Amino acid sequence: MNQATPEVDGELYAARQKIYPREIGGRFQQLRVYAVFALLGLYYVLPWIRWGERQAVLFDLPARKFHIFSLTLWPQDFYFLTWLLIIAALALFFFTALAGRLFCGYACPQTVWTETFVWIERWVEGSRLQQMKLAKAPWTIAKALRKGTKYFLWAVFALWTGFTFVGYFTPITELGHKLLTFSTGPWETFWVLFYGGATYVNAGFMREQVCKYMCPYARFQSAMFDNDTLIITYDEQRGEPRGARKKGADPKAKGLGDCVDCTLCVQVCPTRNDNSKGLQYECIACAACIDACDEVMEKVGYPKGLIRYDTQHGLEGKAKRVLRPRTLVYASLITVLLAGFAYSITHRNVVAIDVIRDRNALFRELPGGFIENVYNVKILNKDDAEHEFSITAAGLPGLQVDFGDDEVEVEPGGVQSVAVRLRVPRGELRGGSDIHFTIRTLDEPALEATGKARFLAPTN
Amino acid sequence: MVNAADEYTGRLRWPRLGQDVAIVAWPSFLVASVATMVCFGFIDPALIGNDDYPPPAFENRMTGYAVGFFFFWLVAALSSLMTLYLVRTAHPEPTDEGTGDGTRSPE
Numbered sequence: 395m396n397q398a399t400p401e402v403d404g405e406l407y408a409a410r411q412k413i414y415p416r417e418i419g420g421r422f423q424q425l426r427v428y429a430v431f432a433l434l435g436l437y438y439v440l441p442w443i444r445w446g447e448r449q450a451v452l453f454d455l456p457a458r459k460f461h462i463f464s465l466t467l468w469p470q471d472f473y474f475l476t477w478l479l480i481i482a483a484l485a486l487f488f489f490t491a492l493a494g495r496l497f498c499g500y501a502c503p504q505t506v507w508t509e510t511f512v513w514i515e516r517w518v519e520g521s522r523l524q525q526m527k528l529a530k531a532p533w534t535i536a537k538a539l540r541k542g543t544k545y546f547l548w549a550v551f552a553l554w555t556g557f558t559f560v561g562y563f564t565p566i567t568e569l570g571h572k573l574l575t576f577s578t579g580p581w582e583t584f585w586v587l588f589y590g591g592a593t594y595v596n597a598g599f600m601r602e603q604v605c606k607y608m609c610p611y612a613r614f615q616s617a618m619f620d621n622d623t624l625i626i627t628y629d630e631q632r633g634e635p636r637g638a639r640k641k642g643a644d645p646k647a648k649g650l651g652d653c654v655d656c657t658l659c660v661q662v663c664p665t666r667n668d669n670s671k672g673l674q675y676e677c678i679a680c681a682a683c684i685d686a687c688d689e690v691m692e693k694v695g696y697p698k699g700l701i702r703y704d705t706q707h708g709l710e711g712k713a714k715r716v717l718r719p720r721t722l723v724y725a726s727l728i729t730v731l732l733a734g735f736a737y738s739i740t741h742r743n744v745v746a747i748d749v750i751r752d753r754n755a756l757f758r759e760l761p762g763g764f765i766e767n768v769y770n771v772k773i774l775n776k777d778d779a780e781h782e783f784s785i786t787a788a789g790l791p792g793l794q795v796d797f798g799d800d801e802v803e804v805e806p807g808g809v810q811s812v813a814v815r816l817r818v819p820r821g822e823l824r825g826g827s828d829i830h831f832t833i834r835t836l837d838e839p840a841l842e843a844t845g846k847a848r849f850l851a852p853t854n
Numbered sequence: 855m856v857n858a859a860d861e862y863t864g865r866l867r868w869p870r871l872g873q874d875v876a877i878v879a880w881p882s883f884l885v886a887s888v889a890t891m892v893c894f895g896f897i898d899p900a901l902i903g904n905d906d907y908p909p910p911a912f913e914n915r916m917t918g919y920a921v922g923f924f925f926f927w928l929v930a931a932l933s934s935l936m937t938l939y940l941v942r943t944a945h946p947e948p949t950d951e952g953t954g955d956g957t958r959s960p961e
Binding site: 455456458469472475476579581584600603604606607608609610 | 867868872873876877880881884891892895896898914915916917919920
């Protein structure tokens with residue numbers, strides 16, 4: 395933070411000054427570039443991949459079916475999604491305990507999209523100094539053109555992002571055709587603009603402010619930290635007292651540490667954070683300061699790593715531990731949940747039954763002393779092959795099942811509603827009893843599912 | 855501490871109003887996203903009110919999802935807003951060096 399201009403809280407409308415992080419290369423920045431390409435590449439390419447007749451990954455909300463390659467998930471499979479979210483949360487805890495805010499620095503959509511927007515900005519407006527000069531310069535046609543180009547490219551990229559987002563929910567090739575002929579539906583148009591607009595504002599203008607004021611993870615991540623967590627840290631013992639020096643001068647003779655006080659670590663920081671003040675929640679762990687410092691250390695001929703990934707124990711010269719109760723507990727939980735997830739998703743029942751009682755009549759008394767109840771039985775075939783089903787019922791003596799046929803054909807990924815009449819000889823039957831419907835495929839090995847229902851008879 | 859070569863003269867953080875809007879809008883957005891997912895994982899918007907009479911509320915499921923999402927966002931935002939209001943208008947907690955009567959000693 396800038397000492398010369400202390401920040402005053404309570405100013406309601408004072409505009410914020412934009413941060414122009416200094417450009418920096420280096421091994422961690424290279425890693426971040428790879429991460430951007432891998433993650434955004436996946437995001438933009440995935441909806442275009444085909445799987446047989448359909449899009450490989452399609453969350454078909456209008457039809458309430460999620461297609462993920464060979465897998466088709468139905469609303470009944472919702473718990474798989476919950477399960478996945480729990481695994482993802484645990485993975486986040488695990489990696490945070492292990493190496494701090496890896497997610498923020500390398501994988502968070504906010505960071506990743508901001509990075510690409512910064513690239514576009516640099517490509518159009520030039521280096522940091524050129525950008526600052528342009529911002530201060532009076533408005534001319536040249537300036538308007540340059541700024542306009544940047545905003546235009548941002549907008550195109552943001553719209554493409556919004557289009558891709560909707561392409562996960564509507565077949566993207568169809569959506570593309572509709573877009574070219576200006577015939578997208580109202581919700582499609584709305585969500586393209588909504589997601590595109592959010593990208594534009596978040597990555598173009600809000601940037602590090604999202605991490606500072608809006609992100610809950612930034613605040614609670616420290617709860618997962620311990621003294622063996624890798625953090626990006628300044629080696630105070632080695633660096634202090636800091637100070638400028640002539641090249642080749644012996645720092646020890648002058649009573650100085652290794653820090654040459656060049657302030658580059660703060661200049662490259664996208665959140666304008668000073669990490670020599672210790673770990674702060676403003677740090678998004680992008681490691682730009684490590685790369686900047688390493689470059690300086692190399693130039694002045696000192697060993698690299700004055701700012702580095704290290705643990706609190708490492709800084710204190712103690713032994714580093716990767717395996718410790720915290721990481722082991724997270725790791726074993728993740729392993730168990732993942733194994734369970736893999737097992738249940740490959741062994742899930744691909745047929746399902748849903749029984750609803752007919753609402754018009756509780757029961758009907760038939761000649762011959764029979765009581766009849768009518769049900770609507772829904773057969774779900776989540777398999778990718780067609781199946782013929784038999785329907786049986788059990789739970790009462792002398793139960794007869796009548797659905798006007800011997801079997802029901804259900805297409806792959808289809809639902810078939812069948813009106814089923816159950817008849818029971820009146821006998822001793824009073825009030826309600828629980829019964830079970832069972833559907834069973836006629837092919838081998840048979841797939842089956844059972845559903846519970848209530849059979850009602852007169853109480854007197 | 856940075857002083858030399860620093861060309862920032864203004865404040866680097868959002869004005870208070872901007873922070874307040876963000877603090878209300880963003881967490882409620884996240885909560886609304888999860889709530890929408892869970893809600894419509896169990897409830898089909900095409901079946902809401904579809905008991906022959908009255909007619910279904912959402913003939914188009916996409917409308918149902920969108921209305922649900924913005925409803926959840928609004929409700930969560932109202933809750934966030936109220937929480938923020940209570941936090942912002944409370945007397946500060948007495949600190950260790952504080953006077954203990956709810957006012958904070960000068961820092």
